[in-house]
Amino acid sequence: MKITDFIPQIKTDNKIQKVSEGRDAAKVSSGSPVGTDKVELSASSLDVQKMKEIIQDTPEVRTDKVQALKAQIERGEYEVDSYQVADKMLMGFLAESGPGEE
Numbered sequence: 001m002k003i004t005d006f007i008p009q010i011k012t013d014n015k016i017q018k019v020s021e022g023r024d025a026a027k028v029s030s031g032s033p034v035g036t037d038k039v040e041l042s043a044s045s046l047d048v049q050k051m052k053e054i055i056q057d058t059p060e061v062r063t064d065k066v067q068a069l070k071a072q073i074e075r076g077e078y079e080v081d082s083y084q085v086a087d088k089m090l091m092g093f094l095a096e097s098g099p100g101e102e
Helices: 043-056 064-073 082-097
Strands: 016-027 035-039
Touching: 035 043
Parallel strands: none
Antiparallel strands: 016 035
16 A cells, blocks of 8 residues: 555645845856846645655555564464454445445
8 A cells, every 4th residue: 555545635836936036146256246046935845845755765665564463473463353444444435435425
């Protein structure tokens, strides 16, 4: 299961706002001003960049969890609660169909 299944889609406008456009920041040796531009990304775009970084840093397989479950299975200690599985399946079905839909 991918982590993206749990993260709702983020709407981004992919717009860059131009904050200032000035020519007073630096001067060349001749004394004439050199233009500088400054841009600021929207909050949504910054959030998307941060989430991408987090997802890239997260391993696809959590080996510590896998090893712990394998050890439980080998020792015969791993038990599945059928009521809990049925409850999650039912909740997933209800979430997919939505209220009032049949």
